[in-house]
Amino acid sequence: MSSSNFTQGNSLASRDVRNVIHSYTNLSAHEKTGPLIIETGKGIYVYDDNGKEYIEGLAGLWCTSFGFGEKELIDAATKQMHKLPYYHSFASKSTEPGILLAEKLLEIAPSSDLSKAFFVNSGSEANDTVVKLVWYYNNSKGRPEKKKIISRQKAYHGVTVAAASMTGLPPLHNDFDLPIENITHTSCPHYYRFGLDGESEDEFSTRMAVELEQKILAEGPETVAAFIAEPVMGAGGVIVPPKGYFEKIQAILKKYDILMIADEVICGFGRTGNMWGSETFGIKPDILSCAKALSSAYLPIAAVLVSQEIYGELVRQSEKHGAFAHGYTYSGHPVPAAVALRTLELMEERNILEHVQQVAPLFQKRFNDLQDHPLVGEVRVCGLVGAVEIVADKKTKASFDPSLTLGAKAVAYMQDEGLISRAVAGDNVALCPPLIITEDEINTMFDRFKRGLDRVAADVDENNWRAG
Incomplete structure (x- = not known):
């Protein structure tokens, strides 16, 4: 359920469902759940129509390098x-x-x-x-x-x-x-x-x-x-x-x-x-x-x-x-x-390249720290872009049944935790934050990222999905 309190009435969310075709979206599911409506943004953060804050961990679509609201x-x-x-x-x-x-x-x-x-x-x-x-x-x-x-x-x-x-x-x-x-x-x-x-x-x-x-x-x-x-x-x-x-x-x-x-x-x-x-x-x-x-x-x-x-x-x-x-x-x-x-x-x-070079080591460390997570098979990171690959067996690299859509589940949990990430090419979860992100914000982002992964891991254990 989106933050927009989707109903079949005349809310903004219901009007969206009636009128808008969304890119890279399961359109059938979207008709039932409605959209997440982003209303404002500032720095690395965006806010939905209920005022909930999210770190925009993918810089929109890998693109908003200066974050949101840059006056210049x-x-x-x-x-x-x-x-x-x-x-x-x-x-x-x-x-x-x-x-x-x-x-x-x-x-x-x-x-x-x-x-x-x-x-x-x-x-x-x-x-x-x-x-x-x-x-x-x-x-x-x-x-x-x-x-x-x-x-x-x-x-x-x-x-x-x-x-x-x-x-x-x-x-x-x-x-x-x-x-x-x-x-x-x-x-x-x-x-x-x-x-x-x-x-x-x-x-x-x-x-x-x-x-x-x-x-x-x-x-x-x-x-x-x-x-x-x-x-x-x-x-x-x-x-x-x-x-x-x-x-x-x-x-x-x-x-x-x-x-x-x-x-x-x-x-x-x-x-x-x-x-x-x-x-x-x-x-x-x-x-x-x-x-x-x-x-x-x-x-x-x-x-x-x-x-x-x-x-x-x-x-x-x-x-x-x-x-x-x-x-x-x-x-x-x-x-x-x-x-x-x-x-x-x-x-x-603003010496953005120098800033990226200064904060990238922490970004890469926080990604690499996830290598020990029970769901993570591989960490891939370069500069300020990276991803983890979710696997069922770390030794054999066996993937989960695609029908479980664990990458998408992880992204949904992360969104609930206040982080917008993206599942790419199946069960790979990516981050690509605005280049202006600070070290404190990197730590907050990865704390939310890990909590989302932990919630997926709990689902895996509860439902014994590895056995499938």
């Missing part, structure tokens, strides 16, 4: 609304916020090879655009057969047709008739789940690279255009790459002239302790997509950064066809661009 970002939006509330970037039009934001993004980009920025409105749109750019690029180079994009099982790249196709999670494909043609998937680099007996982490990474090469050869190197990867796989379970993984993968890509696409939608802007996850894991992208914390999620905006070589082919094609015929009504919208620019400025002014 609100003022940036308000100032720009008064000055120019909207304009577009079609037909050689531009605005000051878009120009300055592009300059700033390229200044802080993880590679000097990234030379141009294209603005969109979400991570899904960014990755959908990436697919089109890769295909357009290879057509320009006279390689119409070089179109396949390799993603990974358990990857998450968005929900538009092409982005959801690159996503390696079955629920995003089931009955949506996805994936589309020219999108394929290679193995998930999750050492805990897929490492072989006696295989070291480095050996596992080597095997992942060998499997990728075998897939490229089976598909035909002349048909494979790009490989896309999140530095840390978010919705797939917060999977941190094993030792040496990206170094070995990129060597294979270079061998067969395949573009490296870094999906920095979650990892970008400080989440892993560096500005980019690519810096944390030694990735040198030809294309980079970013979103979410770009504006601390205060307004929708995302970007695709491309190398000068790729941009050169866009220019060539625009000469051929008369225009680069791609773009969105709100691409480079001046108000989100102004907020995003102020967000990046605040990161520097």
Whole structure:
């Protein structure tokens, strides 16, 4: 039951049920329980319509890096609304916020090879655009057969047709008739789940690279255009790459002239302790997509950064066809661009990267302390993002029956304790708090997290679910 005292009358909750389709929600169950209605937010906290406080332990959807109510970002939006509330970037039009934001993004980009920025409105749109750019690029180079994009099982790249196709999670494909043609998937680099007996982490990474090469050869190197990867796989379970993984993968890509696409939608802007996850894991992208914390999620905006070589082919094609015929009504919208620019400025002014590096050791310690919990099989953590995997048997790594939905039960208990977390890819429970979180708040967050896990453990013992 939500905090909204859901009834079948004319309450806000009942009106929601009658009128709103909710993302990633069991719609049948939602009709019976109604929503949790969040009314206000301040710092790392949000408050429901009954005034109950919650730590927003997932920064909304991995995105609200400055927390809630940041006056500087609100003022940036308000100032720009008064000055120019909207304009577009079609037909050689531009605005000051878009120009300055592009300059700033390229200044802080993880590679000097990234030379141009294209603005969109979400991570899904960014990755959908990436697919089109890769295909357009290879057509320009006279390689119409070089179109396949390799993603990974358990990857998450968005929900538009092409982005959801690159996503390696079955629920995003089931009955949506996805994936589309020219999108394929290679193995998930999750050492805990897929490492072989006696295989070291480095050996596992080597095997992942060998499997990728075998897939490229089976598909035909002349048909494979790009490989896309999140530095840390978010919705797939917060999977941190094993030792040496990206170094070995990129060597294979270079061998067969395949573009490296870094999906920095979650990892970008400080989440892993560096500005980019690519810096944390030694990735040198030809294309980079970013979103979410770009504006601390205060307004929708995302970007695709491309190398000068790729941009050169866009220019060539625009000469051929008369225009680069791609773009969105709100691409480079001046108000989100102004907020995003102020967000990046605040990161520097307030030394947010240094703050993350200072508090991350405690965040990681509190996660690692959960390794001894009777339900926890693995702890995965990097910077200020992490998850625990709930298992039925710590020695064999056996999972619980999926029908028990223990990850979801844990999240519900945590919510009752005043913490919003998220179950991802089954029984993995994730935290990804606002980057401004303090050490005291980290301790409070994990105290609530553990109480939620303890309540699930009590249910497991009471119902003897391990025996099933």
